[in-house]
Amino acid sequence: MVSARGKLAGYGYTLDRLLDIEREKILKMHELANEFISYDYYVFVSPMWNLNSPAILKAYIDNLFIAGKTFAHTINGPKGLLMNKKAIHLQTRGGQYTGTPMEALESGDRYLKIALRFLGIEVADSVITEGFDINPLKVPEILAQGQENARIAAKDFALNPVTV
Ligand SMILES: Cc1cc2nc3c(=O)[nH]c(=O)nc-3n(C[C@H](O)[C@H](O)[C@H](O)COP(=O)(O)O)c2cc1C
Numbered sequence: 540m541v542s543a544r545g546k547l548a549g550y551g552y553t554l555d556r557l558l559d560i561e562r563e564k565i566l567k568m569h570e571l572a573n574e575f576i577s578y579d580y581y582v583f584v585s586p587m588w589n590l591n592s593p594a595i596l597k598a599y600i601d602n603l604f605i606a607g608k609t610f611a612h613t614i615n616g617p618k619g620l621l622m623n624k625k626a627i628h629l630q631t632r633g634g635q636y637t638g639t640p641m642e643a644l645e646s647g648d649r650y651l652k653i654a655l656r657f658l659g660i661e662v663a664d665s666v667i668t669e670g671f672d673i674n675p676l677k678v679p680e681i682l683a684q685g686q687e688n689a690r691i692a693a694k695d696f697a698l699n700p701v702t703v
Pocket of ligand 1: 589671672
C-alpha cells in the first residue's frame, strides 16, 4: 500500500502500472474513503488509550487522506475537499483531564479534530465523558451525564443540518 501510494502520488503512475498486489491494496483504501465520503454526518466514538485513540482509529483515518480525493495540494497549501459535512467525537477516559494539568497531554481527541478539519469537515465540540477509573463508585452517574451530553449534541446536529 505504501509503495503504491508513493508511485501514484510521487511518481505520477496510473493504476494500471502498479503491481497487482499494490493495486488491490490501494483500491481497498479508495473503497474505504469512498464509503466515508458518501456520508454527511460522522459520529466517532473512542476510548482514550495511553493519551491517544486506539491505533485502529488512526489506521482508519490513514485511509482517508488521499490527495485529489479528500484533500488537494494548492499553491496556498493543502485544502480539505470534504465540505458541508459535520462530525462529532464522543470520547471516554478513565482519568480526569478536563480542567487539570493533564488536559495538555490529551492527543486522541485533539488529533481526530485536526485530521477531520484538514479534510474540510466541520467538527463540533467533542462530548467527553471521563473519570471512570478514578471514581469507580460514580460510574453510573458519570455514564448518565455522558449520555445526556450526547443527547444534547445529537439535538444540535439535528437542528443545524448541513447544506447538501
Ligand atoms: C490500553 C488502555 C489504555 C488506557 N489509557 C488511558 C489513558 O491514557 N488515560 C485515561 O484516562 N484512561 C485510559 N484508559 C481507560 C479507558 O479510557 C477507559 O476504560 C475507557 O474510556 C472506558 O470506556 P470502555 O468501557 O469502552 O473501556 C485506558 C484503557 C486501556 C484498555
